[in-house]
Amino acid sequence: MKENSKNNQLREMYDNVMLPNYAPASFVPESAKGSKLWDKDNKEYIDFGGGIAVNSLGHAHPRLIEALTKQAQKVWHLSNYLTNEPAINLAKLLTELTFADNVFFSNSGSEANEAAIKIARKYHASKNSPRNEIVSFEGSFHGRSLLNISLGGTEMHKKGFEPLMPGIKHGVFNDLAGLEKLITDKTAAVIIEPVQGEAGVYAATKEFMQKLRALTLEQGALLIIDEVQSGVGRMGSLYGYMHYEVEPDIVTSAKGLGGGMPIGATLTTKLIGESMQPGTHGSTFGGNPMACAVANEVLKIINDLGFLEEVRRKEKLFTELLEDLNKEKKVFSGIRSEGLWIGCDLINADSGDIINRSYERGLIMVSAGPQCLRLAPALNITDDEIKEGIEILKTVF
Numbered sequence: 001m002k003e004n005s006k007n008n009q010l011r012e013m014y015d016n017v018m019l020p021n022y023a024p025a026s027f028v029p030e031s032a033k034g035s036k037l038w039d040k041d042n043k044e045y046i047d048f049g050g051g052i053a054v055n056s057l058g059h060a061h062p063r064l065i066e067a068l069t070k071q072a073q074k075v076w077h078l079s080n081y082l083t084n085e086p087a088i089n090l091a092k093l094l095t096e097l098t099f100a101d102n103v104f105f106s107n108s109g110s111e112a113n114e115a116a117i118k119i120a121r122k123y124h125a126s127k128n129s130p131r132n133e134i135v136s137f138e139g140s141f142h143g144r145s146l147l148n149i150s151l152g153g154t155e156m157h158k159k160g161f162e163p164l165m166p167g168i169k170h171g172v173f174n175d176l177a178g179l180e181k182l183i184t185d186k187t188a189a190v191i192i193e194p195v196q197g198e199a200g201v202y203a204a205t206k207e208f209m210q211k212l213r214a215l216t217l218e219q220g221a222l223l224i225i226d227e228v229q230s231g232v233g234r235m236g237s238l239y240g241y242m243h244y245e246v247e248p249d250i251v252t253s254a255k256g257l258g259g260g261m262p263i264g265a266t267l268t269t270k271l272i273g274e275s276m277q278p279g280t281h282g283s284t285f286g287g288n289p290m291a292c293a294v295a296n297e298v299l300k301i302i303n304d305l306g307f308l309e310e311v312r313r314k315e316k317l318f319t320e321l322l323e324d325l326n327k328e329k330k331v332f333s334g335i336r337s338e339g340l341w342i343g344c345d346l347i348n349a350d351s352g353d354i355i356n357r358s359y360e361r362g363l364i365m366v367s368a369g370p371q372c373l374r375l376a377p378a379l380n381i382t383d384d385e386i387k388e389g390i391e392i393l394k395t396v397f
């Protein structure tokens, strides 16, 4: 990189002033539109990372900019002593489109999961039931708060942060035979991702999800589906649970819901949510009018049969091109996709290394562990952008 590079100057400053918990790319983005991004030195990139499944409609979508600027001219923030129209409208839309009757808004996936676990425990406590155990799965990811690393299945995320949250049991993902022992009369709730994204895009089988639903109902435990990454069109349906023909008790949503605005949502039924009376839970910023105004627009655009069909068509294009690349270069031992959410297992290569080399050639991707490339692009990425990005990836290999 050039001596007088603006990227370099800023990146050096980053290392001085930021906590060293991330290791970001050596360039700094200046602007972005659709699935293209330009850095401080004006270099162009194709964005296959989508802000890790957040920029669901790409960068600078005109309808989202309009929703945001309109709301920004009206009201930015209100305390929870007051309410706001965009939050009510968004909750109404979410309840019309899903199993849920009630919504709690927060600012992130971790907070949405925190609320889900609190709702589950409060529900049982309100019935004077002693059950408080939470069941989660190996390989899962639910966020980085202490509760969520305790729920998660990654030891590295937990190391040095002990003591963790007690009362959590981990089962084996997709292990049908182990389910019966796992869920008992002590289980308050089970939390599961329909597709484990951070683990490398591994889907729960329909059989597993349906048995989980049957057993939780039998035992009186709640089923929480963490759709923070899988939700809002990512899998080619509005929410991933819809693929499984199960009715959850609680769903958490974030990431793509805000299309880049920070928002988290915990969706549940009236019956389960009714113990959450005033004073039981809260969030200063949750339900922020600007975030909700943008999320309303995101949902309206994505919840369209034609749009979701396009997601599935582009999934096919993506995987065909990746398979072709692999025939030529023989670099992947596996390619898995669930909508516009793709995991590619690398043969003899480190994902961080490939990602860094892709940056040099103008392609942004993310990883899922040291051996898996993860693609979670904008759902409205164009065919040309897909083809261009894959061509760049080819040159990387």
Ligand SMILES: Cc1ncc(COP(=O)(O)O)c(C=O)c1O
Pocket (backbone or CB within 6 Å): 107, 108, 109, 110, 111, 113, 141, 142, 143, 144, 193, 197, 198, 226, 227, 228, 229, 230, 254, 255
């Ligand atoms: C399935 C899942 N749950 C929860 C989270 C945490 O979300 P956040 O980082 O917004 O707290 C993530 C983030 O990657 C996720 O993929």
